[in-house]
Amino acid sequence: MSFKINRDKSKRHVAITPWEKYQSEERQRAAKKTNRVQRIGAKLPRLKQQKHRRLAQRMSILIGIFGILLLISGYYVSPLSHIGKITVDGNHALTDRQVVKVSGIDHGDSIYQVVGKEQKLSQRVKNSNSRVKQISFSIAHFNQLTIRVKEYPTAGFVPANGYYRVALTSGVISKERQKQPTGSYPVYDRFKSPKQLSQMIKQYAKLSKKIQTGISEIQFSPTKADPQRVHLYMNDGNEVYASISTFASKMAYYPSIAAKMSHKGIVNLEVGAYSYSF
Template sequence: MAEKKIVSIEDRIPKLKENRKKKANRRLVLYLSLFFLLIVVILYLQSSLSNVSTINVKGNTNIKKETIVSLTGLSNEDNFWKVDTDAIQKKVNEHAEVNSVKVEKDFPSTISIQVNEFERVGYVQKNGAFYPILETGESLTSYSLSSPGSDAPLLRGWEKQTYLEEMTRELRQLPSSVTRQISELYWTPTEKNPYKIHLYMNDGFEVEASIRNFSENMRTYPSIVSQLDPGQKGIIHIDVGAYFEAYPSSEAEGESSNEDNR
């Protein structure tokens, strides 16, 4: 029968003391690490390193980045961790051309702003200045331009807001490739047809149409023009059915003469 090895208490005590010492040292290292980490965090939060360093703005086309940044009220002196994204979103949404906005924090110090603008569907002229019209039908009377943009037509004669709003809804549904071909769009109502409109196109043609079903009917414009003689100008009617009415020869000559004098 094998003899059991007996370890005396005197032999075990030094090992117990050494294990306790190691455990105590590990605790000390852990406490010191946590302490220094806390100091570093405090110093970071109190230093400029925790401030907002960059404000990224995306999705804006007509609104300048500087305008959006100004609306946020943020600066490089603001603490990154104290920025209230919900409050920033509400501030930016106050701009008339902003449809929606999303604000996010990107570690370590960047604020990202994604903007979705209302589409500009036209421009109106008042007192020598031009003002954008949004897809909502609202005219931005506080935002004047020296000339209308090339992204939407100039709307003239729209004295009643209800018809203007209906027109903007139709323009919104029209492909931008067609919208950009419209130079001027007049409201020309009659007693029998209060929805009658007249368009001047950038390619020299004129169009007579109706506000109602305008976006659907106007989609055929490129196809109609492609079938016409480029040298012959006139009026394209696209209300009930579609047909072309050429200018009288004298009028066509006058138009040609005017173009030569430009």
Template structure:
């Protein structure tokens, strides 16, 4: 029995040596791969390949992509691994037209910037020029000569930023259809009753409102207008209380007084 065991072990020695050699080779290949991978990483970080090759901007409508890239601080001298996404996004969101920004790094050297801009809600008329107003109340550069505002109400007489911001925020709460129904909004300022806004509607009505309650109350207009007598136009009051005065109410009152 002892001889058989000894012979069996001797027979297995070549196989054991072979297995040990294979394990050593695999271990060597693994360490060599890790070593060369580290060399490649170091070479990549130190080479021009790690510098930003291209920056793509998506979602821009008002602000130019060039301005977004310039504000981000990313250039062809920036190393891709040196970009701090949150810090760059914060820089881009400092632009008055940008509501939010997302920065994505794409291997090996590309950057994608996605932005969401504030909507254009109105135009401020000033000295014969028209300035787009965003939903956050920001005022953009005037429209080019010959261009007229057609997709949002025109604001007249606004000189206070707080009143402008209230109106812009109020317009942001209503539907696009409702916005298109407003022709222009006039700020009349010092009013004893607190009603400092007059809106002229494309449906023939006039709306008297207050900047203090505009955000809450302008949403009530569609329902009020839908319940007005057919063919009747007049003034809708939307401040402390909501009520409607027909356009011919004054005429009827004068006729009765004459009789």
């Protein structure tokens, strides 16, 4: 009699003890920890390089800032930040010293009293001196100041308490005064109204240079018929009557009228234009 033993070829499920399970889990955790340490160790050199690079960048920025502050501080205490030379250009009636004085800027002053304040300085100068029409300030070569001036020309003289005050082409009577008139400018006399005097000066300023230098004196001489009449004494010996409002346009004809006169006399430009001998 024979017996056949059937063997089960499938895998058997073997039960593990709690201790074996614990050891297996510990080995897995240790392996993960080892892998993590290895990854961190691989990254560590790169992290150190990045840290050193950031530190170097921060140090460079700090050194740059301190360097700039040091340069600025050095510049402020150096002669380059103070005006070393002043040049005045364009002035005629005003001297260089007068322009510098009226500007309020002098040698040794900080250039920052000028830089960024040019317009304010210009307005202050024009308000303080009626002779100044335009004025500008510019800095070159760190600390060299140039002041450019444009003046109102002289238009004559006005008697005032034993002196003569200077009339400007703007119609303003300046604070300048002198004992005697100078140059080929007329004297304005007997004007009671500052407004009428200003109008007369502005009319005179419109004349050609040739006619201007031919006038010796302008007197205010109103009448009922012409409350704006003026009486002129010419350097050529003639006299002229004209009206302030039409003075410039009518005086343009004076040279041709005077050339036709056979004797010295009166040229009347109030209404029309005609002449007659004394």
